[in-house]
Amino acid sequence: MTLDSLYQKIQSQQRLTPEEGLFVLKNAELLDLGGLANEIRFRKNPEPRVTFVIDTNPNYTNICNIDCIFCAFYRHPGEKGEYTYTVDQMLENFKRAAAQGVTTILLQGGVNPAIPFEYYIEMVQRTVKELPAVTPHFYSTSEIIGMSQVSGFTIPQVLQKLWNTGQRSIPGGGAEILSDRVKKKISHLKGTSADWLNVMREAHKIGFKSTATMMYGHLETDEDIVEHLESIRQLQDEHHGFTAFVPWSFKPGNTPLEKIIPHYATPTRYLQMLAFSRIYLDNFAHIQASWFS
Ligand code: SF4
Structure with missing residues (x-):
């Protein structure tokens, strides 16, 4: 697996596997990711309008x-x-x-x-x-x-x-990171990843539209992020009920989790999340910025 071959795959509009996505997330330069994401953004939404x-x-x-x-x-x-x-x-x-x-x-x-x-x-x-x-x-x-x-x-x-x-x-709130390894540590009473996905699936079946969110910047690894994106990409294939994906970073102030996170998420990490999700979530029309991202 090389970055060049994966960039070509992305540019020819082929879906990345979770393993390929993880390789890209771990190894790609931010500017390369941004360029690829921008191409996809204009392919999906040709008007230069936000x-x-x-x-x-x-x-x-x-x-x-x-x-x-x-x-x-x-x-x-x-x-x-x-x-x-x-x-x-x-x-x-x-x-x-x-x-x-x-x-x-x-x-x-x-x-x-x-x-x-x-x-x-x-x-x-x-x-x-x-x-x-x-x-x-x-x-x-x-x-x-x-x-x-x-x-x-x-x-x-x-x-x-x-x-x-x-x-x-x-x-789409409440997803945090759809990895039960992380959920057990940060929200063990909130239910599993499958519980969040199940409510969304049932809602989409009825006809509801929703967003999908992700809160990163705490105990998750790159592997957990890919697991999260893979779960929502699969669900989107079923009913196309997600209107947009909204990532934001954990805001540590006044929380118990603040004391055990290894480091705070940086603005660069936010740009990386925006670009990578745009690439990986090939069945999402929109990536949504959030005022507190
Ligand atoms: S503890 Fe906070 S984030 Fe968790 S379910 Fe309650 S209000 Fe929501």
Whole structure:
């Protein structure tokens, strides 16, 4: 295997195997990766145009029982600073944002077992009804699994009820790194890689669109990154439900994980992730930048 032969393979639009991808990730120069990624970007999206949405990222609760060690957000019930907002309070928040031009609301919270399933449904129902120009991009896979646990409905049933209420789009958060070796260390209560993929698969089957995310820059290796990208590439082949891939680096402040990571991710690593994912994810139309990447 040589870089030159793999570059030719990429330029002739052939798919890299995981072994080839790993070789490229470990050995390619950033400028070579960037050049190849740029060719693909213009092949897939010929217009020299970058699109964006004006969105807002509110949270309805910070109470969570999953205890991810990379998370600086969650609180346990009764802990100082915990909150859970009512649907009315969230709708007020959404309306203020919409008045300022927001067209998408990315809503996520902790996994709070005290919240009944009806709350989530009402949130969608009222958003669709009271803010018809806004796209509800609500609830990560962990929250959807949590809804299944509090309601007794299966994951497909939960998703179908959200769909019937008018939701069409799901955020790709909660994937972190789809390698169970890493997940066991950073989020052992959150479920396996297969759990995340399963919620996404069921959602895509119904017709939902979602993003796929990746949080790198902690305990993962290059092998884990390729495993992650391979998992979402395979799922994309099934239903083409992912609209975009969104990588971001771990933000260490105020987290237990901060104390055990070998080093912080650099801006160069971010550029490498953007370029490599563009090359490896040959069935994704878009790579999405994130304001906190
Ligand atoms: S599930 Fe979400 S809110 Fe809960 S600890 Fe993990 S990252 Fe934080």
